[in-house]
Amino acid sequence: MSTTSGTNSTSHTHTTSRTHGTDAAHTTGGTTATLGTPVTFTLTEAQLDPYVTHAPTRRWLTGPGLPDVGGLVTFETLRATGLRTVADSTGDTADRLPADLRDQLVIGGLLGGEGPETESVLLDGATGEITTTYFFHDRLDLMDRRPFAPSLEKLVRFATAADELAALRGQFAAYAGRYGPEAVAEASGDLLALYEAGADGEVPPFWKLAAVIRPLALMAGPGTRSGLALDLPPRLLDEEFETGAIVRFEEVDFPSALVHEPTRRFLRETGLPEECVWFSLDTDVPLPTLAEHRADTGEDSAESDAPLPEGAEGLIRLGHLVEDTSLVLDGTTGAVLAWSEPDAALRPLNADISTLAFTLWLIRREHTLDAEHDLTEAYDQLAATMTRTLAALDPMACDPTPRTPTDDGWRYWPEMFEDEAGGGLFA
Structure with a gap:
């Protein structure tokens, strides 16, 4: 790598x-x-x-x-x-x-x-x-x-504008099919200008969040070139994270269980950040399957007490989240899941590697914007806006519908966003 x-x-x-x-x-x-x-x-x-x-x-x-x-x-x-x-x-x-x-x-x-x-x-x-x-x-x-x-009329106008941006209709219909930094900047500017005019320049936090965070969903378009859920702009991660923070893998790093070629290509050519708040990438050894990772931890590890999920030999461990939770890839489909050792539960995390990368970029971008706009003064509203923005591109990441035999509907990213005591959204 x-x-x-x-x-x-x-x-x-x-x-x-x-x-x-x-x-x-x-x-x-x-x-x-x-x-x-x-x-x-x-x-x-x-x-x-x-x-x-x-x-x-x-x-x-x-x-x-x-x-x-x-x-x-x-x-x-x-x-x-x-x-x-x-x-x-x-x-x-x-x-x-x-x-x-x-x-x-x-x-x-x-x-x-x-x-x-x-x-x-x-x-x-x-x-x-x-x-x-x-x-x-x-x-x-x-x-x-x-x-x-300031008034009911302004409230209806504000909410209508946010809904039209989310659906790319009405006054935001021209953004349909546009993706990337320019589209994000223009849509955010248009929405913020509308709110500033309606609130005499003093935009309430809720609407500032709608104008600053919600347009970030325009950064990536549907996956037509990549074979994944999203096509990310070139060097999106490199430009958002610090120099040297992006890890790209080589063929020797992939286990034979990773047969999903779009995922292999993404890991080789685009890569992932080594660290991002609630996520750490494993970089010490070639990527192991979850079964291999269990064997490598040793018999005396606390992790060894929990039974592995069905098909563990086809799940590739990319890194870890929090609370003894592994981030794993389904080697056949490319789906990204979270394996919780304490709960013995395998749950969906992201639709695939592209939406995982977008999630990590979204978190890092929110930190940058918080430093500029003090978004965390309304932390609860920020968390809801982050969840709504992520769900626009990756519904699975926020949808509590059970998808595996051990899935209880708990979803990692919305829960982490809402954890104000943990403070992961603060810049």
Whole structure:
């Protein structure tokens, strides 16, 4: 191998509307909708009283309304229960909540990297300001608010832009089929400029993360040349990691079990970083199979107590992660898996070597961007954004669907991203 440089509302009702289109209409439960167009819902003037006094906000809620659900924000809470204050939602009768939170209206929630709601979205009925909060039902005194958007109109605009970037449609349709550093820089600049204009230059952390991290998914395109999941730009890893940090392998380093030629070619020509936060590459000896690695550790090793997974002779150990976890390659398919000795569990890690390389690049790039933008001030939101960005190119890395006999759905990268105590996302 070689190393190279490089309160109320129990009786709440809502009106559901859709933008006009040419598709056929249908009626369900008294609601007429047009198939194939975005769902929005509105409230009546009576439903806004006495909670919302801010005139522009009243006009928005009774007029354009709110989207049913998007990729980042859901308003299902408002649609299901109507307007409720934080005090009503928490049942706080002892004035434990901070004063500025009691009368805020709960209207929705943020979606995490894997879908379920995390933070709640709040509306100030007097000013129209939008913030977010975590509900700590046992410690209401610890709850606080984070800025999210100046108004509902801006919130919808911000969320729509992020969704359009993710889907490469609407105002970001021109980026479809474009990949590489130039596409990333332009898309990030466009989205950040939109947010800065809408927030008078003070972009809330959530949207800054969307503008800085989410476009990184445009760095690599589908694998048409490599025979792998992704085609990475030439020297992507060399340019991101320090000089001498990339290891490239030679034919003599490969065991006979590694028959997947695109993987062999990637390891020879592109290579992998020797170290990257939660990952270390084995460089001392030619790559062993997992069975050979077990034999080499010796009978007195704690690892020898755990039974090896089925087919261990066809799994090639590339290196290790954390907590006695080996990173292994399926020599036949090129799939990248994590073998946990303590759990005796073999789980998917990445779709293949190209998406593993992208993951390591993404982590290293986030460190660089954190130093510039202080992304970790909203660590939890950063972790969710990292998971969402990785899932855009490698769904398997974040999908908890079991894929092996010992797979319990636990996924390494999302869990590591979320580990703020471990601090792996700090620059």
